[in-house]
Amino acid sequence: MIPLTPGLRHLTRKSLALLPLGNHYSCRELNTATVYSTPVKLAYVSYESTKEEKNHSKRPPILIMHGLFGSKNNWNSLAKAIHQKTNCKVIAIDGRNHGDSPHSPEVSYAAMAEDVVHLLKDLEIPKAVLVGHSMGGGTMMYTALNNPELVEKLVVVDFSPVGTSPSLLSMTKIFQAMKSVSLDGNVSLSKARKMIDEQLSSSIRSLPLRQFLLTNLVEAETGKYKWRINLPALEKNFAKQIAVFPKVNGKRFDGSTLFLGGADSDYIRIEDHAAIGKLFPNAKFHYIAGAGHWVHADKPTEFLDILTSFIDEKQ
DSSP: OEEOOOOOSSOBHHHHTTSTTOOOOOTTOOSBOOOOOSSOOOOEEEEOOSSOOTTTTTSOOEEEEOOTTOOGGGGHHHHHHHHHHHOOOEEEEOOTTSTTSOOOSOOOHHHHHHHHHHHHHHTTOSOEEEEEETHHHHHHHHHHHHOGGGEEEEEEESOOSSSOOHHHHTTHHHHHHHHHOEEOSOOOHHHHHHHHHHHHTTTOOOHHHHHHHHTTEEEEETTEEEESSOHHHHHHHIIIIISSOOOOTTOOOOSEEEEEEETTOOSSOGGGHHHHHHHOTTEEEEEETTOOSSHHHHSHHHHHHHHHHHHHSOO
16 A cells, blocks of 8 residues: 655655655656745646737736635636636636646745746736635735736635634645545556545545545556645645735735625625725625635636626726
8 A cells, every 4th residue: 555645855756656646746847856946937828819809909817826726727617718708818827836836845925926926027917817716815915915016906716814714724634634545556547536535535525625636636657646736835834824814014905806705605704894905995895695615616607707797897
């Protein structure tokens, strides 16, 4: 029985066969797992038309960042739909330590926001609409508060800069569950996902959540698997750097802001609206009925309509 636990840094491909869940390899570095310093170059995918309507051709693009354990792939269908409805270029990104982006031991909203700023500069984008879910929402808030000149509008999906949701703190059990799984022998990816799903089910009852987590299982070598997220760094920094939004020393973002939450979620509390308003004076709040923390997945049609209407509003 081979435990699927994170390996040491700088593992060679040969040693990875014995420790299949070692650190993530970038496409540019196949021989060793490299630890990157801040900022990192983020992986992204762009949704755009070859021919844009003249009245939309100069509109700022929309930059979307996923939440904890997510990736740009989670937004594939919605990103296409957002582009079609707004005719704006849509860029979905992988945050550091997620998806196809490089790994780094440094995990903080300051570092992740710096990654976003560098991506905008690399792509020569002077201003963008920033959209982020959960951890991605925290990253986009920090970006807007510290670099308001780069932000056209801000959309924060089910995350708050004030307080911490009890549901968010319960995510620590997910780290434990992902670290504890193991595989016996060489198996296909579909078989591996089935086996690991069965193991995760003992502590994570939600099938949709398990299926979401399993999108992070990738093949390192034939029959050998790893979590593509940087599990050790995320777990180490979760309580102090991800679950809690940092103090910003009196800074505020005066641009148009939408806090879009699930009515069945406790992440954006109504009693915190006033405190949130001190950071984001022009904030609007909207809750989607029947949606939990994964608002965009629970109610995609409603989410799409509200998001695009806000983006299309004239300031």
